[in-house]
Amino acid sequence: MARIVSETLDNGLPLHRIRVDGTRATTILIAFDAGARAERRDENGMAHFLEHVVFKGGEKYEDHRTINRTAEQLGARTNAATSHDLVAFHITVRAEAAPQAIDLVTDFVARPRLDENHLDMERGVVAQEIARYLDQPAYVASRMSALATFGDHPLGRPVLGRVEHLPTFTRAALLSFRQRRWAGCRGGAFIIGNIDHVSDDGEISDLFERFPTLEEPEPYESAPDFLPRTLVERRDTNQSHLRMSYRLDYDVTDAKARAAARICAIILGGSPSSRFNDEIREQRGLCYSISAGIRECADVGVLNLAAGLASANCVEAYTRMREIVAELCAQGPTDEEVARARAVAAGRRVLAFEDTYTVALHTAHQAIVHHGDLDPDALIAELDAVTIDDVHDIASAIDPDKPSVACLGPHDAEEF
Known part of the structure; x- marks a missing residue:
């Protein structure tokens, strides 16, 4: 500690x-x-x-x-x-x-x-x-x-x-x-x-104390209601850049829920054995780069998916990515997936926290954004403690039919 x-x-x-x-x-x-x-x-x-x-x-x-x-x-x-x-x-x-x-x-x-x-x-x-x-x-x-x-x-x-x-x-x-x-x-x-x-x-x-004493600022504007949109910027290129986002329904002030959301993202696309990487990259060869991660602000969490791929593969990859998200939402993860993802998440943090700057930035987010535990070891303990039920709670609350979509490449919005 x-x-x-x-x-x-x-x-x-x-x-x-x-x-x-x-x-x-x-x-x-x-x-x-x-x-x-x-x-x-x-x-x-x-x-x-x-x-x-x-x-x-x-x-x-x-x-x-x-x-x-x-x-x-x-x-x-x-x-x-x-x-x-x-x-x-x-x-x-x-x-x-x-x-x-x-x-x-x-x-x-x-x-x-x-x-x-x-x-x-x-x-x-x-x-x-x-x-x-x-x-x-x-x-x-x-x-x-x-x-x-x-x-x-x-x-x-x-x-x-x-x-x-x-x-x-x-x-x-x-x-x-x-x-x-x-x-x-x-x-x-x-x-x-x-x-x-x-x-x-x-x-x-x-x-x-060289910083002046100032009045407390006005509250920031709350996150808006989720109204998923599809935005396409058409470019005549051989490569496309695809992004998908799902609003997550959990209390971002809850450290346990934040840890479970990270595990959920790793299972989808945050490691070499993740569902996206294993099927879409390794088995189907549809892309070189594919990932999933959590964007966590003070009052909202979002699951972000990203892929860089040959334009000819874009719609097929998009369709299968949506199906994989829907499968996780409906069926949940396996015990083995959760165990691997926990090890990945906690192990990465242990290695990252060898750098005092990384510890400092994490602590700043804990103190200012999430008002949580400042001890860096607390995050590792939270990741180690995530259960299959915790991840299923996060995944089952995702609406798989309502992603926001953004794509840059030789496409039209109707393709998505």
Whole structure:
């Protein structure tokens, strides 16, 4: 079991220190419930853009060059990520350098300069990032799938946003978004791994109190009712990218149900012996890539299926994938399938949790999105404890006749 010490700072920001034995690394991660889901329609992409521009300089480390060189002198790995649920900043260092790393990351994240000249330059950088992703058919198909599943709702809009929004992301607009969404009570700071060099005399807490005290944000927009759509972008290519999504009917705040949903997805398409991979790829040779996974937001869970395949095989694969989902819904899994999937899920997590950053990001989701147990070992125990009845409960609640469908390739919507 990890050893966890938590406190809430004067600015409302929870600070969690989680000691993980057997590592010489420390990850410091700061996250807020301020991802793309928190954006208004005309702000789409702002959370991601703000994630970029804080790296341009803070009060003490005044520009990107100073930040980068300081991080290199610490031997650090630093980055950030924006999803629909969270914006998260992290730095991972050898344990001895943790205090200096905390000083660095809290400076530019909590006290960014947001210089107008830097904003102008970064708009061009982000525009190139968006263009790069739009050149990737698999990304476009996944973006279409979110729209087919959630429609014109924040969960259906792209995290990267739209190029035409970038000119509106002024310094005043970014400061307003931060003021509205980056409240300590809807975020968290996490020090994970070897914390032998992190003092508990208040000095470290003072660094995290560089974040201002802000009022609690307004609630985000609840997930919409599920109205499955079929979206096809016709392209004259030899390869098609197929996506299917089913709304899951379970309480996403229930850790046991979340674990069972993961096992259900692995049985369908999350491992080499999964039903999709075994039949559609290995026996029928219809595709090279096929998978199933769970998209789990704060108030909704979705089963996402994906396949990349020769266009001539697309409709046959789509038809059989729907049949396999229907079979699992009606008949449930076998004991052997559940046992294998449990081993896969728990084993992958054990290996992933060798990395302190992965532990930190998982913990942030637990604390901020799901309000669950922060101990990483708890997730492994939950996966190990999933029963065949738990998985059957998840599968039997799926409506196999109502997937949302997205496809990019030489097809028409009527084919699906």
